[in-house]
Amino acid sequence: MATIKDVAKRAGVALSTASYALNGNQKVSASTIEKVLKAARELNYQKNGFASDLKRTKTNTIALILSDMSGPYFSELIKGVQEVTASHQYDLIACSSLGGDRSTATKFLREKRVDGAIILANNVSTQLIEESAREDFPIIVLDREVQNPFAIHVKVDNRHGAYQATEHLIENGHRTIGYISGPHDSHDNEERFKGFSDALKDHGITFQSRFKISGNFTRDGGYRATKMLIAQQQLPDALFYANDEMAIGGLQAFSEKGISIPDDVSIVGFDDIQLSEYVNPPLTTVKQPKYEAGALAVHTIFQMLAGEQVDQSFDLSTEFVKRSSVRSK
């Protein structure tokens, strides 16, 4: 590989001149720039990005860290992140935190391989985030609170969203309502459960803990949890699935047993993923402002990078989406 040295030599100029020319610095004459560019072309020169990053201690790239890139991630969120990132002429890379401590995500965080990061990955430890965030390495977390002035929380109001959905169930006459939960260490799940319980409490309904089953936020988990519930012989009137993926798994379990939704059991999900509109019946759920969350996250990173003061946390609200998986009164 040709280096900048070779280019300078071939163009017959000094190394620094070549560097200036290549980087479009003012103080080089047009003709010299042309000479250098020509030499670079002839040598098929490509700069070594690492060397330049090392020197400038700046990468011009933002990382989006997801718990599982192959998961049904939020395409709207990525779109929001991508557009804002691109409009600032920054690069964006996505990486996964699958594999815990030895994951790519961990490496990027620890080694500060990017200028800022956005995290939506419950398997990245809060400790790691707190240790990594600092003035020149802002981190935005979308799914938890973090104690570090350079780790900002962009949160959606999971609690209120869950409250609304639960109330919808109650208003339509459902009294025994089960909760299919996400991972216990998920902050989002916890908030949703709180909203759910609050609604129940406010309407004088007591929650029966045998109707709380974990489904781990996966379709398969939702399927199994639902199967279990069916096997118990005593189905509640309605089920609150802490996310859509699990609800869709549940739908399948019910359909296999000939249990009709919403005639026999009503269900609601959370997230409003793309599929939810297409399943049968279309899923009543709570929509998250994903695009906005993504855009706001990046926007905040750039503000921090520019040394501006930002709030410690931002709140975004959800929207209830009524479709056909809840029986009307």
Add this chain to the structure above:
Amino acid sequence: MATIKDVAKRAGVALSTASYALNGNQKVSASTIEKVLKAARELNYQKNGFASDLKRTKTNTIALILSDMSGPYFSELIKGVQEVTASHQYDLIACSSLGGDRSTATKFLREKRVDGAIILANNVSTQLIEESAREDFPIIVLDREVQNPFAIHVKVDNRHGAYQATEHLIENGHRTIGYISGPHDSHDNEERFKGFSDALKDHGITFQSRFKISGNFTRDGGYRATKMLIAQQQLPDALFYANDEMAIGGLQAFSEKGISIPDDVSIVGFDDIQLSEYVNPPLTTVKQPKYEAGALAVHTIFQMLAGEQVDQSFDLSTEFVKRSSVRSK
């Protein structure tokens, strides 16, 4: 940020010793290693990844380049890529080629910021790929042929898949069949069209070019193309959509006009994306072996990195998936 120098100082050892200790080199005693590690911990030392990459000219990471990360990408493909990459203790990052020459993908390719790349992005120019691929930078392309011994093609048999699907249409009595096409510069689209035409020809059917409309591989494009066809007043018996996204857009256009699928028009798609099973009616389509393609791609990269000889191209076959969007004879 603490550097290795600080660690060495604090541990009271030489810089080189610290380096050895940190990298698990044999020639350092266990007690010294402990001392160094302790100092590193106390200083919250993190090595600078760029410096080390620069020195070693190796990044231990593979890039997956997609035309649009927020698009309905192939989650199975990512899974295949991810699993094999992780099993080799390599890191994986995904980036988008959105933005053409100034995209993140272009930067990674040009500057060789990774050890190898897998490309499924029709907006990355073949020229760039050919210029970038070299012995120490293997590239696998999933959607075209490239003339460079270090750019290997993992292809699925689009042609045969399209042939089969078309034949299915013909066998069920359809004679005038339209083709909703992808981008003209897409190799996949071209191959699918060839399979489609071949099937028609082999059954003595002549294709009417007014029934070929471009839909650009997007849902919206499929929607618009279908609208256009409907507006022409003369619908064919059946429609071959060059991918599922477009077919789903078409489904919506038909439904808005009260045209019933498959009673009025039969349709088939291509890809078998997750949604296809859930739309109404469930889409008959051609399934691509995405997981296998992803896994094979990474596997090949590692072989090349190890200096082994590999074939210039690999072929994977498709599978016809019969669902309910084609009227039976």
Add this chain to the structure above:
DNA sequence: CTGTTAGCGCCTTCAG
């Protein structure tokens, strides 16, 4: 406008 020079942080000899 050009050439010289001093690092960025890390890794790896090599002789002691």
Add this chain to the structure above:
DNA sequence: CTGAAGGCGCTAACAG
């Protein structure tokens, strides 16, 4: 085990 020294490729003063 040490300490010095050379470099990876590039950038950015600085002095001419």
